[in-house]
Amino acid sequence: MQTDVLVIGAGPAGLAAALAAAEHGAEVLLVDRESRPGGILKQCIHDGFGVIRYEEKLTGPEYAFRDIEAIRAAGLEVLNNTFVLDLKQSVDGFSLLLQNPINGAFRVDTKALVAATGCRERTSRQVFIHGDRPAGIYSAGTAQNLINLHGYLPGRRVAILGSGDIGMIMARRLSLEGAEVVGVYEIKSEPSGLTRNRVQCLEDYNIPLHLNTTVTRVHGTKRVTGVSVAAVGADLKALHDSEKFVPCDTLLLSVGLIPENDILEPLDPEFDAKTGGPLVDQRMLTSVPGLFSCGNATHVNDMVDYVSESGFIAGKSAAEYVQSGWKRGNIEVSPGENLLYIVPQRLVSGKEAVIYFRSVKTMDRVTLVAQAAGKELFRKKYLRIRPPEMQKIVLQALPPETESVEISLGEVT
Amino acid sequence: MRVLNRRQVKDYEQNVGDGQRGSIYMPESGVVSPYQVTVCYAENAIQNGASVYVNTRVTGFQREHSRVTGVCTNRGVLRAGVVINAAGVWADRIAEMAGDRFYTIHPRKGVIAILDKKTGASQRMVLGRAPLSSKALTKGGGLTPLLHGNILAGPTADEVYGREDYTTSPEELQFIKEHHLPLNKTLDSDNIITYFAGTRACTFEEDFIVEASKYVDNLVHVAGIQSPGLASAPAIAVDVYQITGKILSKQMDLKANPDYNPVRKSAPEPGKLSLGERNRLIANNPAYGKIVCRCELVSEGEIVDTINAPLPAKTVDAVKWRTRAGMGRCQGGFCTPAVLNILARETGRKVTEVCKHEPGSELILGKTRDKGCEQSAN
Numbered sequence: 055m056q057t058d059v060l061v062i063g064a065g066p067a068g069l070a071a072a073l074a075a076a077e078h079g080a081e082v083l084l085v086d087r088e089s090r091p092g093g094i095l096k097q098c099i100h101d102g103f104g105v106i107r108y109e110e111k112l113t114g115p116e117y118a119f120r121d122i123e124a125i126r127a128a129g130l131e132v133l134n135n136t137f138v139l140d141l142k143q144s145v146d147g148f149s150l151l152l153q154n155p156i157n158g159a160f161r162v163d164t165k166a167l168v169a170a171t172g173c174r175e176r177t178s179r180q181v182f183i184h185g186d187r188p189a190g191i192y193s194a195g196t197a198q199n200l201i202n203l204h205g206y207l208p209g210r211r212v213a214i215l216g217s218g219d220i221g222m223i224m225a226r227r228l229s230l231e232g233a234e235v236v237g238v239y240e241i242k243s244e245p246s247g248l249t250r251n252r253v254q255c256l257e258d259y260n261i262p263l264h265l266n267t268t269v270t271r272v273h274g275t276k277r278v279t280g281v282s283v284a285a286v287g288a289d290l291k292a293l294h295d296s297e298k299f300v301p302c303d304t305l306l307l308s309v310g311l312i313p314e315n316d317i318l319e320p321l322d323p324e325f326d327a328k329t330g331g332p333l334v335d336q337r338m339l340t341s342v343p344g345l346f347s348c349g350n351a352t353h354v355n356d357m358v359d360y361v362s363e364s365g366f367i368a369g370k371s372a373a374e375y376v377q378s379g380w381k382r383g384n385i386e387v388s389p390g391e392n393l394l395y396i397v398p399q400r401l402v403s404g405k406e407a408v409i410y411f412r413s414v415k416t417m418d419r420v421t422l423v424a425q426a427a428g429k430e431l432f433r434k435k436y437l438r439i440r441p442p443e444m445q446k447i448v449l450q451a452l453p454p455e456t457e458s459v460e461i462s463l464g465e466v467t
Numbered sequence: 468m469r470v471l472n473r474r475q476v477k478d479y480e481q482n483v484g485d486g487q488r489g490s491i492y493m494p495e496s497g498v499v500s501p502y503q504v505t506v507c508y509a510e511n512a513i514q515n516g517a518s519v520y521v522n523t524r525v526t527g528f529q530r531e532h533s534r535v536t537g538v539c540t541n542r543g544v545l546r547a548g549v550v551i552n553a554a555g556v557w558a559d560r561i562a563e564m565a566g567d568r569f570y571t572i573h574p575r576k577g578v579i580a581i582l583d584k585k586t587g588a589s590q591r592m593v594l595g596r597a598p599l600s601s602k603a604l605t606k607g608g609g610l611t612p613l614l615h616g617n618i619l620a621g622p623t624a625d626e627v628y629g630r631e632d633y634t635t636s637p638e639e640l641q642f643i644k645e646h647h648l649p650l651n652k653t654l655d656s657d658n659i660i661t662y663f664a665g666t667r668a669c670t671f672e673e674d675f676i677v678e679a680s681k682y683v684d685n686l687v688h689v690a691g692i693q694s695p696g697l698a699s700a701p702a703i704a705v706d707v708y709q710i711t712g713k714i715l716s717k718q719m720d721l722k723a724n725p726d727y728n729p730v731r732k733s734a735p736e737p738g739k740l741s742l743g744e745r746n747r748l749i750a751n752n753p754a755y756g757k758i759v760c761r762c763e764l765v766s767e768g769e770i771v772d773t774i775n776a777p778l779p780a781k782t783v784d785a786v787k788w789r790t791r792a793g794m795g796r797c798q799g800g801f802c803t804p805a806v807l808n809i810l811a812r813e814t815g816r817k818v819t820e821v822c823k824h825e826p827g828s829e830l831i832l833g834k835t836r837d838k839g840c841e842q843s844a845n
Contacts (some may be wrong), residue, residue: 087761137758151742156754158746177798179661186634187663189823189830193800200804206818206831275633276827315684316796319585463620 055137057083060150060164060371062138062317065093066171066350066358067122070365071372075168076128078373083162084125085136091125092118092197093172095358097202101222102250106359112243133157138317143168147344148321166344169318169332171310173350175434178272181215181309185272186278194220194308198227205206207231213281214238215269216453219247219356219442221308223436226255227308235261236302239283241268241290244416246310247442248356278303300327311354321345328395329353330395335383336407337371337401338364343381351399353410356444356445360410367408385452390462392417394441403454409447413463424449424461431459441461468493482589496593500614501697502788506778508700511731513777515724521781522826525554528565529742534684536567542817551687551707556630556668558676558690567680570690574630574666577608577622578639583796587616590654596650610650613789615763618654620647624667661797664743666695677703679710685718687711690754708802734772738764759809760802762795766807774813781814783807784824807831 061068074085086146095103098114099205105111108120125132133154140151147165157460175193183191192200192208198205198220211232214221225235243265246426256263264283270292271282280301284292292404305314313331315323323332324341331352332340338348348368349361355375374380383402387409389395394412401407413420417439424447432449438444452459468785474481476490505542520542529537530542537544546822555572562568587803595609611619621643640662647764648654670676670691680686689703715721737755749756750770755768771818773780773789780789786806793799793806807830811818822828 084726087758135757137761137764139764153749153756153758155749158749158756159742174797175800177660179659179798182637182640184635184637184640187824189828196800196803200831201835204804204808204818205835206804206830207833207835233557273515275631276823276825277829309525395703 055083055160055162056163057081057388058376059083059160059166059168060085060148061168061170061369063093063170063172063349063351064088064091064096064132064134065170065172065349066118066361067172067351067365067368068093068120068168069118069125070247070362071170071346071348071369072130072132073121073124073128074366074369075166075373076130076369078370080373080376082130082158082369083133083164083332084130085133085138087135087137089120089134089428091132091134098197098200098223099184099202100227106357107362113360121344121362129229133441140464141317141320143321143342156390158322165376166340166346168346168348168365168368168372169315169351170347170349170368171314171317171351173313173354175307176310176312178305178307181307183215183269183272183305183307186275188272188274188277190274190278190304191272192304192306194218194224194306197224197306201227207233209233209302209306210286211236211302212304212306213269213280213283213300213302214306214308216240216307216309217245217252217263218308218310219246220246221306222251222255223343224308225261226259229259229261230248233304234253235258235259236300237262237264237283239264239269241266241269241286244440245442247308249440250442270294273299278305281305312352313351313354315347315351318345323347326353326395326397326399327390329397331397333399334408335402336367336398336405337374337383337402339371339375339382341382343379344372346375353395355410356442358447360444360446363408371372385456386458388458388460390419390460392463393461396420396461401449401452401456401459403456404451405451407449407451409449411445411447411461412441412443413445414441417463420463420465422447422461422463424459426452426459436463469573477555478730480590480592480651482651482653483594484652486649491597496615498593498611499515499697504700505695506789507731508731509817510777511729514731519778521823525561527565528767530566530683533682535598535686547685549685549687549711550720551689551711553689553692556666558668558688561688562680562686565680565683565686567682567686567688569681570670570676570688572630572668572670572690574627574629574632575669575693576625576632576639576664577665578635578643578662579619579621580640580659580662581613582620582654583660584616586618586651586658587612588802590618591613596646608647610647610654611815612736617660618651619660620659622655622665627666630666632666634637635662635664635832649673659795660756661798669693673702675699677706679708679714687714712794734769734776736768736769759805760790760792760795762801763791764792764800765792767805768808770809771813774810779814781810782822782824782828783810783830803830 058080059082061072061084076082095114095118100109103117136154148167153159176407197208270284273280285296295415321342332347338346346368355361383400384399392434394414396411422434471490489672524541529541531615541759552561593611644656676688676690755766757767780786787793821832
């Protein structure tokens with residue numbers, strides 16, 4: 055089997071990439087490991103999706119449905135239940151070994167590859183939770199899957215560690231299903247999710263949010279019987295004098311997401327340690343010729359609209375790459391003062407660039423400045439900027455002699 | 468066995484940590500999967516006529532004179548010609564119930580950390596720090612490359628009160644981070660995907676007890692087995708076989724089983740097959756082509772096989788230990804719902820009856836809106 059552009063993952067990023075690549079004249083194959091396309095949107099039955107792209111508040115399945123319908127209308131081939139078993143570079147692109155229950159294991163060659171593989175949740179062990187190993191410890195996304203896709207209630211009295219968006223959304227969801235959420239515990243001094251979720255999911259349901267507090271131990275051997283929680287000091291270490299027992303039968307974790315790029319290992323693209331995703335230019339091209347990255351596999355986004363946007367860019371670029379075979383841009387974009395990360399990390403001259411960034415901390419009345427060789431390229435003022443809320447700017451095409459761009463956040467001057 | 472100097476060690480293991488001054492090289496040491504070995508033994512025994520009762524607790528013994536005539540359990544009385552006490556950390560309690568307790572078991576906890584498969588390529592052999600003190604409780608632990616590409620770090624060794632104390636603490640994990648991880652300088656604590664604890668069944672003599680009871684005619688003790696217990700198991704089994712034979716020969720005429728078959732046929736493992744064989748397997752049964760565990764690439768067919776195996780895996784943890792589904796870097800985040808459903812379907816139980824490891828560890832507490840409906844009815 056052979057194709058121009060192979061897209062791995064039929065979540066919002068992959069759906070957009072497949073659509074855009076086909077629109078720009080490429081032959082496209084979209085593969086997904088689940089039995090239905092839509093990715094994680096399938097289980098996100100709350101609203102708030104599409105506020106930028108459609109100026110509407112859709113649910114996750116509704117948002118995905120629009121792209122899936124467009125994929126059907128375009129007559130694109132989608133392979134469900136399909137896994138990538140092996141992936142390597144070939145003379146003119148990539149050779150993949152795929153497997154599904156209908157076709158078995160089979161090889162596909164492609165000229166360009168779009169990795170829209172999404173992200174996974176940090177586990178209880180990755181945040182070093184201790185105690186025994188009882189049933190009742192779930193990541194927020196697993197609980198969301200159980201409740202929304204299967205109708206199973208994973209717990210009746212629930213403590214939530216971490217105030218990521220999925221955790222707060224699940225606090226509301228569990229309350230609606232008759233469970234009691236005893237509290238959301240956040241080690242940092244402010245919630246790690248969006249403000250709208252804190253208001254709509256916690257405050258509206260009288261669910262207590264405990265900042266500067268963490269879970270130090272899980273109790274129970276068969277099923278969770280409770281958790282120990284403690285306040286933390288400035289070094290984020292638990293203050294054991296403040297430790298207290300909170301009875302519950304379930305601990306949910308919403309402690310961060312990790313871009314999932316493990317299948318790219320054989321290609322060895324350059325990674326950004328800050329985002330956990332491959333280094334890309336504004337066309338979402340990685341350091342490996344023909345390999346594109348988009349969506350939450352590149353960096354964890356706060357809004358699906360941006361995920362789709364990066365998918366469209368990656369798909370369009372992949373189609374253009376197949377026709378003209380250009381290389382990744384090498385103008386380095388470095389995150390300066392107060393910036394957690396910037397995507398893309400590289401730019402090519404002569405092309406407008408959509409740039410996403412997050413700040414390292416909550417800041418009021420700040421200015422974002424982009425400059426190259428001491429010359430200011432862009433400036434924007436923000437009344438308030440918070441790390442959970444990703445920001446986006448559009449940078450005009452750079453002249454070919456540009457070597458590097460520095461973007462930083464500072465006090466309003 | 469060979470003594471290597473500092474430089475020679477580097478020839479074998481490029482990434483060995485700084486600070487080593489030489490090593491003892493043991494070319495005959497090897498690594499097996501303790502889960503697989505144990506399951507293979509058990510299933511081969513079942514194939515040859517043995518029965519395995521799980522969730523069955525021994526509560527006492529019926530005795531006539533110096534013989535055990537019945538083993539009382541929570542599920543009834545079992546009759547046997549010989550009773551072999553291989554009860555691990557509870558062996559002394561069982562011995563006491565049978566009327567022959569001449570040893571005590573004290574549990575010694577060991578915590579182990581498992582590192583991501585990405586680390587596997589950085590090390591070829593088991594690396595350990597030799598304990599130089601005569602008071603050392605263990606061989607010292609270290610870093611062990613596992614069969615599927617992970618590295619195992621640990622174990623620790625601490626005397627504990629609880630015989631089934633499987634808790635971990637920050638201090639124990641810190642010990643592994645400081646003591647074991649530096650043996651390979653490419654490792655750091657971000658590589659840890661999980662950690663867990665077990666208890667060793669130690670006697671005060673720190674030695675195995677493999678012998679017939681002196682006071683009960685038909686009781687055999689196999690107790691105090693700790694490291695290297697797994698490697699010793701085949702040899703221990705030969706001893707137990709002889710002891711048991713001697714006891715039984717007084718009760719009956721012992722004849723070799725003409726149908727005894729030492730070969731256990733394993734279920735298909737698609738990942739180990741050639742492409743052609745794999746495709747024939749999938750064509751016959753598409754479930755082998757449907758991957759359920761994305762991190763360890765375990766198919767639905769393999770999970771179904773293990774649930775219906777001679778020694779059936781009936782819990783989520785059992786499926787994990789047998790197939791590796793849920794053992795990978797996402798730790799079951801994605802496959803747990805699917806494994807739950809497959810277990811419920813294959814065992815004919817409700818999903819609310821599926822346990823993580825034992826009765827009482829049910830994962831799902833109800834259907835959504837159960838409680839909501841009750842409330843609105845009030």
